[in-house]
Amino acid sequence: MVLDREIARDQGRLAGIAAAESLGAIDEAAADARRLEIRPSTVAAMPKEVHKLWNRWLSSSGNAGGQEIFACSCEEVTRAEVSELQPPRYLRWESEQMSRRNLQTQLKDNPVNPNQIKRLTRAGTGICQGRQCREQVAMILSDQSDLDLSEVPLMTYRAPVRPLPLNVMWPDDEPESVRNEWPKWFSPTSKVLG
Structure with a gap:
């Protein structure tokens, strides 16, 4: 990694010019002129678009x-x-x-x-x-x-993007009666014993 404060300063100025241009504070011609003031070799080496x-x-x-x-x-x-x-x-x-x-x-x-x-x-x-x-x-x-x-549109993420705790999707706890009767619901004898 090359640490060069001149390059860092130039890149910071270029970022500022790009921000001003995207916000409409300066037009494209003024932005291009300011880019050329920095250092032609730095500007020429960088693409205008990401x-x-x-x-x-x-x-x-x-x-x-x-x-x-x-x-x-x-x-x-x-x-x-x-x-x-x-x-x-x-x-x-x-x-x-x-x-x-x-x-x-x-x-x-x-x-x-x-x-x-x-x-x-x-x-x-x-x-x-x-x-x-x-x-x-x-x-x-x-x-x-x-x-x-x-x-080109970006592909969508698979849902859920991140694992979620169940209480985020349903914040209420189940009633006491449901909690007490829960084992019966999945028992093989649930239909018989009711």
Whole structure:
């Protein structure tokens, strides 16, 4: 990690300019002029949009590890399996009909939908509930569909997103009579003894 107070200062100023621009305090031309005042090399090295940075990351990770990098670590779904719409290997499920389908044929038939990809590949259904992979799946969809990343919806989280205690969903305790009669309800003789 490089610790450089000049870079930190420049990045702080860039963040301030971006905040002012997004809040409408300055227009785009003024924001661009202020960015150039900072240091041209710093500004040129940074993408204007975060999605461009994400796309560079996707390209770099693909170049480093190819299509066998996990898009979803929890379910061990590779980028190739997302592109080919294949279920995870551990299911050992093969279908001639599905082998003719891939992300390109899916995109011709339907609009881009990460939730459909989740159902077909299990990417995003693991223990993290998509918190680690939903952006990467969206980037893969954006890359292969030629849509801007901002146009690709993120897959939804699996509900409940976090475990909930039952008293949050139903804050009232059961009546005393229910508590006392509870064992009878599930007894094999409950219908007979009433």
